[in-house]
Amino acid sequence: MARCRLGTMKKVCFFTSVMILCLYTVFYKMCIQNGNLLLKNGSNSTETKRLEYNLIQCGTQDILRSKEDVDRSNPEYVNQGSSSRIFEAALKDQLHSEIILRINNSRIKRSSKSEIQFKEMAVSKDLLPESLANGDSSRRQQAKEPSIVSNTAAKPTKIKLSLKKQWNSWMIWNEDSSSSNLNRRLRTVKNNYASMNKYAVNFTGTRKSKKLSSKELLCELKQRVQVASVEFGDEPFATCDWQELIPSKNLTQALGPFKTCAVVASAGSILRSGLGREIDGHDAVLRFNGAPTIGFESDVGRRTTIRIINSQVLSRQEHKFHDNNLYRTGVLLVWDPAPYSANLTEWFNHPDYDFFENYKKYRKKNPNQPFYIINPKMQWQLWNIVQEITAENIQRNPPSSGLMGILLMMTLCDQTDVYEFLPSKRRTDLCHYYERFQDQACTMGAYHPLMFEKNLVKRINHGTDEEIHNQGKVTLPGFRTFQCPNTE
Structure with missing residues (x-):
């Protein structure tokens, strides 16, 4: 079973x-x-x-x-x-x-x-x-x-x-920038300089009641700002020793005319721009103070036609002006702040930085190097226009080397492309592309009325907002390319 x-x-x-x-x-x-x-x-x-x-x-x-x-x-x-x-x-x-x-x-x-x-x-x-x-x-x-x-x-x-997305609205410099756009520190610095009067500024001009058009502003610059260098025979530059030192041809006779020119700002934002080849493609290139090209060619280019330096570069030993090969390339121009209403003799006797002896020393050592002294009346003619188109009181100090260089190239060139004077999308607090020092004042201004200078340049720009945003480039017409109404 x-x-x-x-x-x-x-x-x-x-x-x-x-x-x-x-x-x-x-x-x-x-x-x-x-x-x-x-x-x-x-x-x-x-x-x-x-x-x-x-x-x-x-x-x-x-x-x-x-x-x-x-x-x-x-x-x-x-x-x-x-x-x-x-x-x-x-x-x-x-x-x-x-x-x-x-x-x-x-x-x-x-x-x-x-x-x-x-x-x-x-x-x-x-x-x-x-x-x-x-x-x-x-x-x-x-x-x-x-x-x-x-x-x-x-x-x-x-x-x-x-x-x-509004692609036609690039993030660019606001041409109506004012002190309200500054941080507290820079606003205090700006107001202090506006109240100081080291250069005895006695502004008697009239503020513009309406905003000038681009053409009107260009004509103001063309007719009222005289870009000139000191010439032999100008008192006190009439002695025999000065005859051998001051170039025989004045600035505008010796330079130009050029078709296209590039003004290269020393701003840190030009790093990694890749603009070097474009910059070198111009007929003339202007640089400032001790801005180098070696090691930065891809961003700033190789060529230097004109270099504007301030009187501190000649006067202070740390700049090593007499030993640096950087200051033996292209045509050199030096400027020094002068009192607002001073004539050449008053300025010569009391310069802001005592650079005249170093100028003589350099010229004797390098007689073939073209070297000009900018007539100081230019700086205050330019300052007057900046103040007239600005509703508030600006710093009572001369404009920057940058703005004076721009006016110089507009005098010499049919078209001037200015790089990174107005900041691009690469904007940064880095003051210079060849240094590591950072300060917002290098873009917004402290001693110089730089913010208001940028407002002026933005208003006369003939380029596009896209070019400012991507390349930091402003395109300006040469003074001889347009006619202004006869004001007489």
Whole structure:
């Protein structure tokens, strides 16, 4: 009996095993087929997500750049010691550029249309602009974009990106910049210089009641600013020793005329610009003070036609003026601040920096090196115009070498391209591209009324906003290329 039961159990177990094996085989085949389908669908889903991620990355990066530019126009942002520059405040309303990402995929969502709001999107350091990526965590926190919208419709995989951005509104210098755009430190410095009167400024001009057009402002500069050098025979430069030292031809006779000229500012923002070849393509290139070219050729070029230096370079031993080969290339021009109403004799007897003896020493040692002294009346003629077109009191100090160099080249050239006098998208607090010193005053001004000079240059620019934004380039017409109404 027991043996019969054992045989029955063996048969049941055998048939059960066969049934399980059959079911397992069927289930295994079904799993393989479904698995292949899942893998295929998963691949499509992964690809869709990858594309979606890349699109969001691109859009977010553009938003971050726009947000950074607009944030920098905020005085509170300036007060934090950032590398801000004064840009169009009116562009604040355009801050929240919207990215619309339409991903048509029936497997992602079956509804006809839905919206997913991402209140904040964390961005990796690789996505941030360089100026933000190298900043502190609080600055990176400001770089988050508040709203990114994703719309999903029910059709096979199809991705479309629409960027609603005002490309015609580049983040550029605000030509109506004023003291309200300065941080507290620079505002105090500016006001102190405006109240001081070291050069006995007695401004009797009239502030312009209306904003001058570009042509009107160009004519003011052309008719009222005399770009000239000291000549032999001008008192007190009429003695025999000066006859041998002052070049026989005056500045405008010896230089030009040129078709195209480049004025290369020494600003740190010209680093990594790649503008060197473009700069060297001009007929003449002007540089300032001790700005080198060796080691920076790709950004600033190689050629130097004219170099403007201030009297400190000649007077202070640390500049090593007599030993530096930098000051033996091209035509040299030196300028020195003079009292507002002083004649040449008064200025000669009391220069701001006593550079005359060093000038004589250099000329005797390098008689073939063209070297001119700029007549100081130019600086105050230029200052008067800057003050007249500005509603507030500017620093009662002479304009910068940069603005005087620009006026010189507009006199000598049919077209002048000025690089990084107005800051580009590479703007930085780095004062000079060849030094590591940083100070916002190098762009906004302290001793010089630099902010108001930039306002003037922006108003007479004949180039595009895009060129200012990307290249830091302003294009100005030469004075001989246009006629002005007869004011007599």
